[in-house]
Amino acid sequence: MHDGFYLRMGVGVGLGGSLVSSDSKAIGDYSFGGGAGAFDLWVGGTPVPGLVMGGAFSVLGIGSSQRSVDGTRVPGDVAGSTGLLGYFVDVFPDPARGLHFGGALGLASGSAKIKDSDREFRGGGLGLQAWGGYDFWVSSQWSLGGMLRFLGSVTREESAGVEYEASLGAATLSFTALYH
Numbered sequence: 727m728h729d730g731f732y733l734r735m736g737v738g739v740g741l742g743g744s745l746v747s748s749d750s751k752a753i754g755d756y757s758f759g760g761g762a763g764a765f766d767l768w769v770g771g772t773p774v775p776g777l778v779m780g781g782a783f784s785v786l787g788i789g790s791s792q793r794s795v796d797g798t799r800v801p802g803d804v805a806g807s808t809g810l811l812g813y814f815v816d817v818f819p820d821p822a823r824g825l826h827f828g829g830a831l832g833l834a835s836g837s838a839k840i841k842d843s844d845r846e847f848r849g850g851g852l853g854l855q856a857w858g859g860y861d862f863w864v865s866s867q868w869s870l871g872g873m874l875r876f877l878g879s880v881t882r883e884e885s886a887g888v889e890y891e892a893s894l895g896a897a898t899l900s901f902t903a904l905y906h
Contacts, residue, residue, distance in 0.1 A: 728818040728826075729772045732780060733905040736766040736873060742788040742896025744806040746838045746847050749889045756840075758804045760790035762896040764875065768814055772906075776821035782814040782830040784855060786877050786896055793840070803841040808879040808894045810834050810853035824861035824871055830854070836881030836892045847892050849883030861904050873900045 743759030763786070770780015787807040793800055812832015819825060834853030839846045859873030878895030 728778070728821045728906050729775045730906065732768070732770040732772060732778045732816070734766065734768040734816075734902055736764070736900040736902035738764040738766075738873070738875065738898035738900030740764065740896050740898030742786065742894065742898075744788060744838055744892060744894040746890060746892045748891075753888060754795045756793045756795045756800075756804075758788070758790040758793040758806070760788055762786060762788045762898055764877070764896070764898040764900060766875075766900065766902070768816075770814065770816070776818040778814075778816040778818075778828075778906075780814055782810065782812050782832065782855075784810045784830070784853075784877060786894070786898070788894065788896060802843075804839065805841065806836070806838040806892070806894050808834055808836045808853060808877070808881070810855065810877065810879065812853065824863070824869060825859075826861065827856075827858040829856040834879035834881055836879050836894055838892055838894070847883055847890050849881035849890065849892060851879060851881035853877065853879035859900075859902065861902065867905055869904045869906070871902055871904070873902050874898075875900055
């Protein structure tokens with residue numbers, strides 16, 4: 727039965743992308759997309775059977791060997807990441823079974839770095855995620871499963887009088903371990 731203390735740990739892979747823009751005409755906006763890796767650690771409790779609430783810590787990283795600057799493809803490694811620290815709700819429609827879905831909202835950090843360059847973005851803002859998955863019981867309190875998750879963030883930074891904004895998002899398929 728899904729009740730009581732809740733601890734979910736997950737790792738995943740997927741695809742994602744990022745757009746970094748500024749309010750300056752002299753600085754080109756750039757975007758990139760590629761493979762993504764994810765990590766999750768969620769801790770919470772169950773006020774009523776099947777409904778979980780708690781704190782979520784999620785991290786997402788994206789890497790690519792090329793980017794697009796103002797619509798023109800440019801070679802060169804670029805990487806981005808976002809972290810979310812927020813409040814989550816996970817719902818189990820049947821508290822005795824493994825189907826679950828939910829979402830989280832919270833504070834986010836974001837970064838994007840063009841390798842071999844001094845261009846780097848580091849900002850803060852808001853993050854949002856939504857997921858659905860299924861867990862299979864392996865003992866009375868532990869279950870293992872898979873989860874499809876969408877995570878996105880919008881973060882901002884001001885540097886040298888220029889306002890930057892980065893949007894980063896990805897879809898990942900995660901393997902999770904749940905104590906519940």
